[in-house]
Amino acid sequence: MTTSHVAGRRRGRLVWRNTAVGWSFLLPNFAGFAILTLVPVVLLFYYSFTEWNIFGGSTWSGTANFRQLWNDSSFWTALRNTFYYAVFHIPLTIAVSLSLALLLNRKLRGVAFFRTVAFFPYITSIVAIAQIWNMLFSPGYGPVNEILRAIGVDNPPGWTTSADWSMPAVIIVGTWRDMGYYMLLFLAGLQTIRAELYEAATVDGAGPWQRFRAVTLPGLRPTTFFITVLLTINSFKIFDLILVMTDGGPGQSTLVLSQYIFQKGFEENQYGYASAVSIVLFAICFLVTIVQFLVNKRRDTA
Amino acid sequence: MKRSIAAALGAATAISLVLTGCSGDGDSGSGSGSNTLTLAGWSLATTPEFKTLVDGFRAVNPDVTIELKEYDAANYDTQMIADLAAGKAPDIYVQKTLKNFYTYQTGKQLLDVSDVAGKLGSTVAGLPTYQVEGKTYAIPYRQDSWVLYWNKALFAQAGVKPPDGSWTWDDYVTAAKDVTTKLKAKGSKAVGAYQHTWQSTVQGFALAQSSGADLTSADFAFLKPYYERSVDLQTAGAQVSFGDATTNKLTYQAQFGKQQAAMMVMGTWYMATLRSQQEKGDADKFEWGIAPAPQQTKATTGTSATPVTFADPTGLGINPAIGEGKVETAKQFLAYAAGPEAAKALAAIAITPADTTAVKDSFFTISGVPTDDLSKFTFASHDTKPENPVGKYTAPLQNILNDLHSAVLSGSKPIDAAITEAQDRAKNEVIGK
Numbered sequence: 001m002t003t004s005h006v007a008g009r010r011r012g013r014l015v016w017r018n019t020a021v022g023w024s025f026l027l028p029n030f031a032g033f034a035i036l037t038l039v040p041v042v043l044l045f046y047y048s049f050t051e052w053n054i055f056g057g058s059t060w061s062g063t064a065n066f067r068q069l070w071n072d073s074s075f076w077t078a079l080r081n082t083f084y085y086a087v088f089h090i091p092l093t094i095a096v097s098l099s100l101a102l103l104l105n106r107k108l109r110g111v112a113f114f115r116t117v118a119f120f121p122y123i124t125s126i127v128a129i130a131q132i133w134n135m136l137f138s139p140g141y142g143p144v145n146e147i148l149r150a151i152g153v154d155n156p157p158g159w160t161t162s163a164d165w166s167m168p169a170v171i172i173v174g175t176w177r178d179m180g181y182y183m184l185l186f187l188a189g190l191q192t193i194r195a196e197l198y199e200a201a202t203v204d205g206a207g208p209w210q211r212f213r214a215v216t217l218p219g220l221r222p223t224t225f226f227i228t229v230l231l232t233i234n235s236f237k238i239f240d241l242i243l244v245m246t247d248g249g250p251g252q253s254t255l256v257l258s259q260y261i262f263q264k265g266f267e268e269n270q271y272g273y274a275s276a277v278s279i280v281l282f283a284i285c286f287l288v289t290i291v292q293f294l295v296n297k298r299r300d301t302a
Numbered sequence: 303m304k305r306s307i308a309a310a311l312g313a314a315t316a317i318s319l320v321l322t323g324c325s326g327d328g329d330s331g332s333g334s335g336s337n338t339l340t341l342a343g344w345s346l347a348t349t350p351e352f353k354t355l356v357d358g359f360r361a362v363n364p365d366v367t368i369e370l371k372e373y374d375a376a377n378y379d380t381q382m383i384a385d386l387a388a389g390k391a392p393d394i395y396v397q398k399t400l401k402n403f404y405t406y407q408t409g410k411q412l413l414d415v416s417d418v419a420g421k422l423g424s425t426v427a428g429l430p431t432y433q434v435e436g437k438t439y440a441i442p443y444r445q446d447s448w449v450l451y452w453n454k455a456l457f458a459q460a461g462v463k464p465p466d467g468s469w470t471w472d473d474y475v476t477a478a479k480d481v482t483t484k485l486k487a488k489g490s491k492a493v494g495a496y497q498h499t500w501q502s503t504v505q506g507f508a509l510a511q512s513s514g515a516d517l518t519s520a521d522f523a524f525l526k527p528y529y530e531r532s533v534d535l536q537t538a539g540a541q542v543s544f545g546d547a548t549t550n551k552l553t554y555q556a557q558f559g560k561q562q563a564a565m566m567v568m569g570t571w572y573m574a575t576l577r578s579q580q581e582k583g584d585a586d587k588f589e590w591g592i593a594p595a596p597q598q599t600k601a602t603t604g605t606s607a608t609p610v611t612f613a614d615p616t617g618l619g620i621n622p623a624i625g626e627g628k629v630e631t632a633k634q635f636l637a638y639a640a641g642p643e644a645a646k647a648l649a650a651i652a653i654t655p656a657d658t659t660a661v662k663d664s665f666f667t668i669s670g671v672p673t674d675d676l677s678k679f680t681f682a683s684h685d686t687k688p689e690n691p692v693g694k695y696t697a698p699l700q701n702i703l704n705d706l707h708s709a710v711l712s713g714s715k716p717i718d719a720a721i722t723e724a725q726d727r728a729k730n731e732v733i734g735k
Binding site for chain 1: 409543544698701706720730
């Protein structure tokens with residue numbers, strides 16, 4: 001046995017040992033993921049092709065659930081409302097949280113206080129948020145409409161009690177709640193942009209707007225991409241806020257996909273059908289994320 | 303080095319074992335001996351009826367132990383269905399409403415208790431609703447009914463003729479407006495009526511009182527007059543608007559108990575709450591009474607007729623997973639709960655038992671319950687139809703009608719358009735799917 005042989009074996013053992021240590025650290029996390037997420041998700045795909053009322057076995061029904069979905073006007077309403085929410089909530093939240101981050105990214109007396117204030121809605125209980133905003137939006141006595149009347153709006157909207165205004169109301173509250181969290185991510189992103197770049201731009205005669213467009217925005221690209229993906233998935237999955245604020249009403253004006261899943265599954269015990277709707281929601285989130293990845297990649301190479 | 307790897311592996315295994323242990327079976331709910339039963343209940347601190355039943359039963363059967371398992375009142379059925387599916391549900395569980403009875407019964411989650419039903423007296427209300435193809439699957443112990451609560455002080459202040467059992471809904475609307483105007487003239491902020499935000503406050507009466515009304519017919523025209531009256535009342539200001547009630551999360555207990563409204567339709571369960579809130583000071587102290595719910599036509603009004611109203615019975619069923627040796631004891635408990643002894647014990651805490659005739663006098667001896675003749679009549683005589691007629695389509699149809707309810711009362715949709723939409727949805731999404 002030569003020395004090099006021994007060394008090689010020793011190295012091999014070391015590699016194996018390192019891998020084992022790595023896996024053992026991953027194991028708890030992975031076990032939790034496998035049991036609580038992976039297995040249920042795989043089962044979900046199966047259940048979406050069955051009819052199942054939770055008791056007893058599920059019966060295979062082929063694509064019946066999906067054919068039923070196609071003709072289900074409530075499903076289309078929920079889908080439309082989900083897109084309505086996402087299409088307005090995503091850009092609004094990005095705009096508001098980016099503006100907040102820019103405002104609070106300077107050496108200002110008490111800046112920590114204002115950052116905390118902006119972050120506060122995110123850590124407040126969603127039930128409390130919904131309750132308070134519902135009162136603020138109350139058409140008869142709410143302060144929002146009092147102010148609108150005071151500044152000369154004759155017929156202020158009915159907000160959560162009106163089919164036309166309930167979704168805007170939810171979007172406003174959703175944006176207000178999320179802005180602090182995404183502001184924090186933007187702030188972290190802003191720290192990574194080197195100060196020299198700004199100096200160089202200033203020397204070249206760039207104004208504030210040009211510096212924002214030429215330095216800040218490109219510098220924030222990775223952060224913005226990450227935030228957009230996160231926001232998109234969260235917007236399509238919106239559930240808690242709607243459930244406690246409007247419960248999908250008035251009528252079906254704020255019914256969203258995840259609430260429809262909850263209704264079909266847990267209220268009407270049609271677990272197979274609810275699983276089919278979940279698959280659609282999953283597909284949407286998946287597709288949108290893929291598209292965003294592709295767009296981002298193309299920009300990277302461009 | 304080696305020892306730290308071993309330690310890391312050991313820790314990782316331990317954690318993963320704990321994680322998998324979480325999803326292991328926890329079949330500890332059902333006690334071991336044949337004399338130990340488990341019973342489901344909700345909000346035990348504020349809902350004394352379960353303990354009352356258990357104590358009453360144990361007084362005659364001291365060797366039996368009954369353990370109560372608490373559920374969340376608002377999510378009772380969701381949690382119970384999950385527990386039944388997981389095999390962790392208690393031996394005896396409550397049918398809180400009729401909405402999910404179909405799911406339990408067709409899902410084979412209820413034991414046949416026809417022999418218990420056969421021995422019960424004919425005065426136990428609500429029994430037929432639990433019968434499917436000649437077999438009984440649950441035993442009612444409680445049967446509420448919706449009635450009209452009215453504030454005697456506010457009516458006296460307004461000087462309006464109080465309810466006397468002869469009212470149709472039109473009389474009710476007239477009185478509500480009348481009270482509102484007259485109280486306003488006297489500087490009071492109270493209004494004539496409060497209608498809680500639930501769909502049952504409108505639809506329950508419409509379904510029970512309209513002849514030929516049937517949810518599964520997908521013909522909801524019978525709702526129209528009932529909604530027109532509700533909208534009329536809130537437009538006239540004789541009732542808090544639906545939007546204000548939902549956005550401010552108004553509670554019916556405060557609206558009536560704090561004298562914000564002179565009248566309110568509500569189930570008889572509220573008598574126990576109101577009386578205890580008045581004792582504790584959570585509600586104002588004032589004289590109140592109950593009157594029969596307003597009727598659709600004059601034919602069912604007056605104290606010589608039987609007023610038509612609605613409410614689901616509350617029943618007890620046996621989980622088929624119960625141990626073989628415990629079935630007899632569980633059936634004895636069901637028989638006791640529906641019997642006259644339990645009825646008296648329940649009436650003593652102001653709960654309306656399924657057998658109201660057994661307690662029609664003793665109920666009115668408890669403090670804080672109104673004792674006028676009309677209240678007594680209201681308590682004893684009613685034709686109470688189920689709110690959720692048992693059937694495969696009940697739950698999804700009620701969800702569709704709940705959308706109609708919020709759309710119409712918020713003013714988002716006119717009643718005719720809302721009915722047409724609900725009918726289309728019922729046909730496409732539920733009945734003809």
